[in-house]
Amino acid sequence: MEGATPGWIDDIPAGHAASRPDALALTDGARRLTWRALDQGRRQWAQRLAAAGVRAGDRVTVVGENGPELVMLLFAITSLKAWVVNVNARLSRPEIEAIRGHCRPRCAIYLVGVSPDAGAHAERHAVTPVEDPVWGRIAMEPCDAASEAETVSGDPRRDVAALLYTTGTTGTPKGVMLTHANLLFIARTSSALRRLSPADRVLGLLPISHVYGMASVCLGTLCAGASLHLVARFNAAATARFLAEEAITVCQGVPAMYAKLLEHFHAAGVTRSPLSSLRFLYAGGSPLPPPLKTEAEAFFGLTLHNGYGLTEAAPTVTQTRLEAPRRDCSVGPVLPGEEIRIVDGEGLDVPAGERGELWVRGPNVMRGYYRDAAATAAVMRPGGWLATGDIARIEADGAVFIEGRLKELIIRSGFNVYPAEVEAALNAHPDVTQSAVVGREIQGDEEVVAFVELAPHARVTPAALIEFAAASLAPYKRPAEVIVLPVLPAAANGKVLKGRLREMAREAARDRRTGVT
Numbered sequence: 410m411e412g413a414t415p416g417w418i419d420d421i422p423a424g425h426a427a428s429r430p431d432a433l434a435l436t437d438g439a440r441r442l443t444w445r446a447l448d449q450g451r452r453q454w455a456q457r458l459a460a461a462g463v464r465a466g467d468r469v470t471v472v473g474e475n476g477p478e479l480v481m482l483l484f485a486i487t488s489l490k491a492w493v494v495n496v497n498a499r500l501s502r503p504e505i506e507a508i509r510g511h512c513r514p515r516c517a518i519y520l521v522g523v524s525p526d527a528g529a530h531a532e533r534h535a536v537t538p539v540e541d542p543v544w545g546r547i548a549m550e551p552c553d554a555a556s557e558a559e560t561v562s563g564d565p566r567r568d569v570a571a572l573l574y575t576t577g578t579t580g581t582p583k584g585v586m587l588t589h590a591n592l593l594f595i596a597r598t599s600s601a602l603r604r605l606s607p608a609d610r611v612l613g614l615l616p617i618s619h620v621y622g623m624a625s626v627c628l629g630t631l632c633a634g635a636s637l638h639l640v641a642r643f644n645a646a647a648t649a650r651f652l653a654e655e656a657i658t659v660c661q662g663v664p665a666m667y668a669k670l671l672e673h674f675h676a677a678g679v680t681r682s683p684l685s686s687l688r689f690l691y692a693g694g695s696p697l698p699p700p701l702k703t704e705a706e707a708f709f710g711l712t713l714h715n716g717y718g719l720t721e722a723a724p725t726v727t728q729t730r731l732e733a734p735r736r737d738c739s740v741g742p743v744l745p746g747e748e749i750r751i752v753d754g755e756g757l758d759v760p761a762g763e764r765g766e767l768w769v770r771g772p773n774v775m776r777g778y779y780r781d782a783a784a785t786a787a788v789m790r791p792g793g794w795l796a797t798g799d800i801a802r803i804e805a806d807g808a809v810f811i812e813g814r815l816k817e818l819i820i821r822s823g824f825n826v827y828p829a830e831v832e833a834a835l836n837a838h839p840d841v842t843q844s845a846v847v848g849r850e851i852q853g854d855e856e857v858v859a860f861v862e863l864a865p866h867a868r869v870t871p872a873a874l875i876e877f878a879a880a881s882l883a884p885y886k887r888p889a890e891v892i893v894l895p896v897l898p899a900a901a902n903g904k905v906l907k908g909r910l911r912e913m914a915r916e917a918a919r920d921r922r923t924g925v926t
Contacts, residue, residue, distance in 0.1 A: 473520025663903030
């Protein structure tokens with residue numbers, strides 16, 4: 410941001426509206442909104458919310474999908490020092506009700522104009538939308554008099570800006586409390602590492618209901634004064650057109666998005682990217698397969714940068730650098746201002762190059778899990794360290810490699826099997842778009858089960874894929890079964906739902922035992 414470092418999230422639109430009011434801030438391809446319009450909307454809706462009864466420390470759920478109104482409400486709600494609880498409208502009724510039941514919002518807002526699913530949720534709660542002349546159809550519930558506000562300190566390092574939920578229908582949802590300072594640290598750092606300027610046009614496809622889309626893409630872009638070009642849902646053909654029509658310069662997405670874009674271009678007979686405006690590509694949110702990185706870089710003529718993060722770290726922990734592109738799939742060095750450790754089961758540092766759990770400390774680490782002191786204590790370590798639960802190694806040059814999740818570690822005949830290794834072997838096959846590997850219990854042991862999504866018109870068989878992977882894997886790492894799916898199940902942020910795959914693997918074994926076909 411020009412001139413000053415913002416202390417509060419709503420300082421971003423206020424500052425740019427004062428210095429460059431007529432510059433483009435937001436667009437969805439149809440509506441084009443200046444910084445003046447964004448800040449006016451932010452102020453008007455803050456007043457409307459306050460008049461309805463929203464107070465500092467209240468939780469306000471916003472059910473919708475990416476669009477200018479979602480960004481505006483993010484700033485309006487945090488202007489009041491209330492907590493925004495962005496909920497993707499594509500979640501199911503039980504998922505949304507679980508979040509509402511846990512955070513007990515003061516009120517809920519439904520972005521009916523941008524999301525048919527939000528309209529369905531609003532209709533279920535008998536909320537009638539109103540037509541805003543600038544921001545479209547928005548439905549707002551009356552405030553809940555029984556909802557109690559949380560204490561506000563006036564310190565951006567303590568006051569929560571966003572409450573983001575990390576689970577869906579399985580288990581009790583955990584709400585990650587991220588402060589203004591948490592989010593702004595990542596916004597400023599992300600902006601600097603991408604070398605964003607007001608001339609940049611950034612793709613806003615990643616859901617703002619998730620931390621990657623909120624902190625790095627949305628707030629990072631706007632902090633720099635660049636324009637954010639919003640897309641509600643991914644479709645390869647439509648996204649390819651949008652990238653060209655909006656002359657996008659910075660594209661951030663999950664690996665699956667790049668895989669689908671490449672499939673689209675190749676199916677159309679396009680062998681080299683026609684998107685001449687692009688200058689920066691970044692993948693995050695899930696492991697980046699080496700073959701996909703190689704293919705994407707050859708097609709786009711740009712480095713596909715990589716990074717690692719988690720919601721509890723707001724989210725970014727490591728990122729490759731523009732000035733030091735890598736050919737491997739390292740997630741880069743730690744961000745400036747953060748610290749990391751790789752530790753063993755006793756919390757002791759392991760030698761360089763060895764695997765261990767990654768811990769992080771810095772101004773990005775969450776305040777804690779909302780209304781769950783036990784869960785917070787389970788991941789926080791003395792000295793302010795957050796135990797991520799991710800297995801990593803760090804090389805002598807500071808490059809970090811993510812090997813998988815501790816909870817996803819498969820122990821086969823006493824040997825450790827890291828799913829990422831098996832996935833890399835399968836993803837190297839030209840017919841595989843992406844894969845996901847899980848463990849399945851068998852008679853006191855575990856076996857490796859792989860799910861794969863194939864490229865269009867692929868003919869490779871599961872048996873052939875097992876044979877292909879066997880050439881690069883030790884016997885105990887080889888999949889016992891490969892299951893082909895039309896599409897791997899994924900959350901709205903693109904992350905593969907391995908919990909669902911584990912259940913599918915168990916069901917496949919039960920079906921075989923009972924003779925079900």
